[in-house]
Amino acid sequence: MNMFPYLVGGWLLLVGCLGVVRSRDLVHTVVCVSVAQSGTYVLLVAVGYQSGAAAPVQGEGTPVPGPVVDPVVQALTLTDIVVSATVTALLLGLVIQIAKLHGTVDPDRLNDLRG
Amino acid sequence: MDPSWLPPTVIAIPLIGACLVLALAQHTPRLVVDVAALVTALFTVAGGAVLLVVVGAGRVVTRVGGWTPQIGIVLVADPIGTALALLAAILTACALLYTWRYFDSAEAHVHVLLLLFLAGMVGFALTADLFDLFVFFELMGAAAYALTGHKIEEPQAVHGGFAFGVVNSLGAYFSLTGIALLYARTGRLGLAPLGAALTGRGADVLVLAAMVLVLTGLLVKAAIVPFHFWLADAHAVAPSPVCALFSGVMAPLGLYGVVRVYVTVFGAAVPAVVAHRTLVGLGVVTAGLGAVMCLAQRHLKRMLAYSTIAHLGLFLVGMATLSGQGMAGSMVYLLGHAGVKGALFLLVGLLLARHGNVDEVGLHGRGRADGVARWLFVLAALALAGLPPFGTGLGKAISEEAAERWWLVGIFVLVSAATGGAALRAGLRVHFGLGKPPTDADPDTTSGEDEAQEGRFPARIPMTMVVPVVVLLVGAVAIGVVPAVADRLAEGGRLFVDQAGYLEAVTHGAAATQTPAPARWWTLSGVALGVLSTALAVTLALLAVHGRFGWLGRLLDTPLRTLHRAHSGHVGDYVAWLLGGVAVLSGLLILPALP
Numbered sequence: 001m002n003m004f005p006y007l008v009g010g011w012l013l014l015v016g017c018l019g020v021v022r023s024r025d026l027v028h029t030v031v032c033v034s035v036a037q038s039g040t041y042v043l044l045v046a047v048g049y050q051s052g053a054a055a056p057v058q059g060e061g062t063p064v065p066g067p068v069v070d071p072v073v074q075a076l077t078l079t080d081i082v083v084s085a086t087v088t089a090l091l092l093g094l095v096i097q098i099a100k101l102h103g104t105v106d107p108d109r110l111n112d113l114r115g
Numbered sequence: 116m117d118p119s120w121l122p123p124t125v126i127a128i129p130l131i132g133a134c135l136v137l138a139l140a141q142h143t144p145r146l147v148v149d150v151a152a153l154v155t156a157l158f159t160v161a162g163g164a165v166l167l168v169v170v171g172a173g174r175v176v177t178r179v180g181g182w183t184p185q186i187g188i189v190l191v192a193d194p195i196g197t198a199l200a201l202l203a204a205i206l207t208a209c210a211l212l213y214t215w216r217y218f219d220s221a222e223a224h225v226h227v228l229l230l231l232f233l234a235g236m237v238g239f240a241l242t243a244d245l246f247d248l249f250v251f252f253e254l255m256g257a258a259a260y261a262l263t264g265h266k267i268e269e270p271q272a273v274h275g276g277f278a279f280g281v282v283n284s285l286g287a288y289f290s291l292t293g294i295a296l297l298y299a300r301t302g303r304l305g306l307a308p309l310g311a312a313l314t315g316r317g318a319d320v321l322v323l324a325a326m327v328l329v330l331t332g333l334l335v336k337a338a339i340v341p342f343h344f345w346l347a348d349a350h351a352v353a354p355s356p357v358c359a360l361f362s363g364v365m366a367p368l369g370l371y372g373v374v375r376v377y378v379t380v381f382g383a384a385v386p387a388v389v390a391h392r393t394l395v396g397l398g399v400v401t402a403g404l405g406a407v408m409c410l411a412q413r414h415l416k417r418m419l420a421y422s423t424i425a426h427l428g429l430f431l432v433g434m435a436t437l438s439g440q441g442m443a444g445s446m447v448y449l450l451g452h453a454g455v456k457g458a459l460f461l462l463v464g465l466l467l468a469r470h471g472n473v474d475e476v477g478l479h480g481r482g483r484a485d486g487v488a489r490w491l492f493v494l495a496a497l498a499l500a501g502l503p504p505f506g507t508g509l510g511k512a513i514s515e516e517a518a519e520r521w522w523l524v525g526i527f528v529l530v531s532a533a534t535g536g537a538a539l540r541a542g543l544r545v546h547f548g549l550g551k552p553p554t555d556a557d558p559d560t561t562s563g564e565d566e567a568q569e570g571r572f573p574a575r576i577p578m579t580m581v582v583p584v585v586v587l588l589v590g591a592v593a594i595g596v597v598p599a600v601a602d603r604l605a606e607g608g609r610l611f612v613d614q615a616g617y618l619e620a621v622t623h624g625a626a627a628t629q630t631p632a633p634a635r636w637w638t639l640s641g642v643a644l645g646v647l648s649t650a651l652a653v654t655l656a657l658l659a660v661h662g663r664f665g666w667l668g669r670l671l672d673t674p675l676r677t678l679h680r681a682h683s684g685h686v687g688d689y690v691a692w693l694l695g696g697v698a699v700l701s702g703l704l705i706l707p708a709l710p
Contacts, residue, residue, distance in 0.1 A: 115561055
């Protein structure tokens, strides 16, 4: 088993979180959230991968010979991408409103919710 | 009759209703939209109630699409999950009735989002599949972020909605990572098949890491310290009826998820004593911090939000016993709390509609003319402290009995007294003008002066705003005085912690064994402890109103300022705390299992 894709997945998740922590711009924050989520895509696809296996597409009358990669994790990844698109769009919309109403997108200068 | 069509129907009703309302909104007047949304919510309430009756003291299992549980998605309705789904539907109906006269604009966004939110919560409570749980978690989340940022022209609202979205999404991705690891190890996604696959295998480090990751997302939703920061910000800025839903059922659903996933998936692989110790620790810290921060607020919605955090900690302590009784006690407490806290949020919303302000200092004495609302506020504050015969008091009593240790009982009494006292202090100041308005203010706190107006300054309080408050308070009393509720939940608690029975029901559809759980009801000590915490709350509120803390106040000044400063409203800080929380959780859950 090749560990490399798993390490990449874990790294993307952590570096995305770190990016949110250190972010100085909310658009950058939203992109970092997407980066963190990309880690889950890599991990999911890596879980179902088999070396040399075909794509899990079964047409009528033409069964794919030999092993295929796990279709379940691919379905999960697609679902995950849909969720990501929704959340990213919503967060970017909120950033536009924050920029309009606060006049800044620097999280260090947003200080109206404290205590 | 085979009742397996019922659970998917209850999830589908609000989804279909949301689509209909969205389609109607283009062409019809506001009234039609209001009625359609309310009718949909009421249908969901009816569906949930029928399901609760059908479930009885057993489980209803649905194999979606007819797939076997090893491959397909399974829905399982048990008494506790169904009760939570029904609670979500009732609170949504109350919120929709309340919004009837609440929002100026004639748009249908709120209605559609509330119904989608409801669908997410019902699905979350009824699913028996880990990935499905994640999907409903996200549906619930996306609707909730949008509802939080609903007042899109208000600077604080978009800020709070953004922080909520980022923190919850990252939590969800941690959960998804854990789900992927579990799938890699077992090839299963259903809760019961996962539990079966892990039974007997023992917990290696990968499984334990997956557990930490899955629980992280759920603990973020449940606002357990140190994952709690988003909750106060979101509650401070969300419309008040939405807050009633967040506090009453959304955050408690996170706790439900924590215990559900632990019991069904990891129950046999991870020793109960380790999970118990960890969850009790987290619960106690959360309860304590929530109570202190609750007392230190002047923004009324933030105050109620921290009170929710404190109560979530108490529920977690009850559930962490991992016994049927602890689960039942927490559920009774949770249902009573949903009614009481929902009523308090709606009453604060009334203040916001009439006076355009939710600041305890700024509103001092201005709520004197609010008629029946001011008495309801005081009553709800006392109920929050656990006044018998409210459901909060009964749930607290049962939980205290289940917690057994005296110091945990002490925490239940003190924390409920502190949150009730804080709410009562606000009620006495705002509605009765007692004491002098305090003058000092910590610069690191949020005042409620800038809160955007909701509603249109009604000269008289409209009935559509009072009726939901009364309904919620009557409901909270009913939970405490109707024995059937506690009995049913005692049965539900026993089923909830029975991993083998759950697995059996999912794979073979076997009926639950009928060994009635011991009934739980008011005991003399339960009533006495309820009265004690209410009396403490009244004392605390009177002392606070008249500002007699002297040297104690000066002593607490510095730690309080530090705490306020830690709740910085900075999304990066919140995520840093989240990562720290994952590290602590790993230490608590993984280290004991290492050789």
